[in-house]
Every structure is written in C-alpha cells, then in structure tokens.
C-alpha cells in the first residue's frame with residue numbers, strides 16, 4: 001500500500017472514530033482487518049478491501065429519518081423492502097457518503113459497501129470479502145455456525161457466502177423481518193454453486 005493510500009485511510013479512520021459509537025467503530029475496525037486478511041488469502045487487492053471494510057458502516061449510526069431524508073434529497077432510489085426495512089438503507093447511504101464525503105471514486109470499493117448487507121447474485125471477490133468480513137469479524141458471536149464459517153472463509157469464498165446466506169435466511173425466517181429480493185437472488189445463486197460442487201464430489205466417490 002502506498003503512503004498516500006495509508007495517509008488517506010488514517011484520515012478516514014479518524015473521521016469515523018468521531019462519528020461512530022464506540023462499538024460500531026470497533027466493528028468497523030474488525031471488518032477492516034478481516035477484509036485485509038481475506039484479500040490476502042484470496043489474492044484480492046488488500047488496500048481496497050481495507051478501505052471498503054473500514055467504510056462499510058459509515059452511515060449506520062444515522063437514524064431512520066435521516067437515512068430516508070438523505071435518500072430523498074439525493075435521488076437515491078429505494079427498493080420496496082428498503083422502504084419497509086430502513087436497516088437495509090445504511091448500505092446504500094454508506095456507498096453514497098463514501099463517494100461524496102470520503103471522496104472514494106473506486107467503483108469496486110463503492111460496490112462492496114453497497115452490497116455488504118444484502119449480498120447479490122454474482123458478487124465480485126471484493127464484494128464477497130466485505131460481505132463475509134462483516135459476518136465473521138472477531139467481535140461477532142451470534143451465529144452458532146461461526147467457527148465453521150470462519151474456517152471456510154479462508155479456503156472457499158463462494159461456499160462461505162452460501163453458508164452465511166443460508167444462516168441469514170434461516171434467521172429471517174424465524175423473525176418478523178422479510179427477506180430482501182436481492183438477498184433471495186444471492187442465496188439461489190450461491191446455492192447453485194454449492195449444489196454443483198456437491199454433485200461433482202458425489203460423482204468421483
């Protein structure tokens with residue numbers, strides 16, 4: 001990583017430390033470093049992974065009202081499920097602020113921030129890395145499958161994304177929250193890869 005990038009990352013880190021509640025800031029640090037480690041394991045751009053990880057929740061401390069207002073003011077279109085579930089909006093708003101406030105112009109980084117909550121079908125490696133890091137960073141503890149998911153994250157990213165989506169959909173099925181269309185599409189996409197891999201391994205045995 002060049003000095004300029006490192007300096008820029010320090011500046012953003014400082015800014016986030018001021019605006020995010022301590023717990024959220026720590027989580028952002030966790031996602032930053034976990035993203036870097038995953039980028040190393042999978043040969044992705046480490047600096048981009050760190051930057052996207054650091055910024056992914058930059059809009060998370062905003063109230064629902066502020067999030068709606070930001071989107072309306074800046075012509076950010078919301079999907080039906082985002083209209084119903086404001087918790088999803090921070091990803092889109094985060095991508096917007098990363099561009100406007102933190103001057104990120106790298107589309108890969110912006111997109112990894114944009115899809116970190118819902119995922120999507122056919123994610124780029126960077127998107128998969130930030131999506132995964134958000135779920136497995138050291139401060140996370142809620143999923144019972146975390147040990148297995150964490151291990152898989154470093155060997156098979158597609159399988160890991162499938163495990164996370166499977167976990168998430170199971171969780172949502174047991175709650176009152178509805179499932180975002182993009183997440184459902186992502187699940188089908190990665191389940192297909194998972195099923196294909198399993199049918200191959202049955203062939204050879």
Ligand SMILES: [Fe+2]
Nearest residue numbers: 056057060117
């Ligand atoms: Fe988030």
Ligand SMILES: [Fe+2]
Nearest residue numbers: 027056057134
């Ligand atoms: Fe997060």
